[in-house]
Amino acid sequence: MKQYKFLGDTALLEVFKTELKKVKVKQDWIVPIPLSPERLAERRFNQAEWIARMLRGRVHLALERTDGVALSHLSRRQRYERTNPFHVIQPVGGKNILLVDDVYTTGITLRQAASRLREAGAKEISAVTLFRSV
Numbered sequence: 001m002k003q004y005k006f007l008g009d010t011a012l013l014e015v016f017k018t019e020l021k022k023v024k025v026k027q028d029w030i031v032p033i034p035l036s037p038e039r040l041a042e043r044r045f046n047q048a049e050w051i052a053r054m055l056r057g058r059v060h061l062a063l064e065r066t067d068g069v070a071l072s073h074l075s076r077r078q079r080y081e082r083t084n085p086f087h088v089i090q091p092v093g094g095k096n097i098l099l100v101d102d103v104y105t106t107g108i109t110l111r112q113a114a115s116r117l118r119e120a121g122a123k124e125i126s127a128v129t130l131f132r133s134v
């Protein structure tokens with residue numbers, strides 16, 4: 001995961017291609033978790049967006065992230081206490097959405113993104129991640 005996420009070795013996604021194609025996407029939109037502009041400039045790609053594009057469905061970049069705080073540098077408590085950094089930038093009213101992220105650690109990222117989508121009128125929100133941190 002480190003090699004994919006932090007070193008940009010996107011070829012590693014090929015290992016998961018078969019499994020990702022088994023995910024049955026019934027939602028209207030697939031929405032990857034966005035990176036902050038700082039993190040995107042640092043990594044040069046959004047790992048969640050690449051995963052989302054391997055699923056069969058319509059990918060929409062419906063969220064943006066405004067803070068640049070790397071969650072990997074925050075404690076569990078700090079993650080829960082941070083301000084919601086997400087903002088909806090496309091109309092999502094009545095849409096069923098599948099959120100996509102690379103790693104599920106505490107779940108706060110997905111919960112905060114889902115909260116913003118719900119506030120904007122999304123009908124139903126589900127999520128899928130490539131890994132679960134233990």
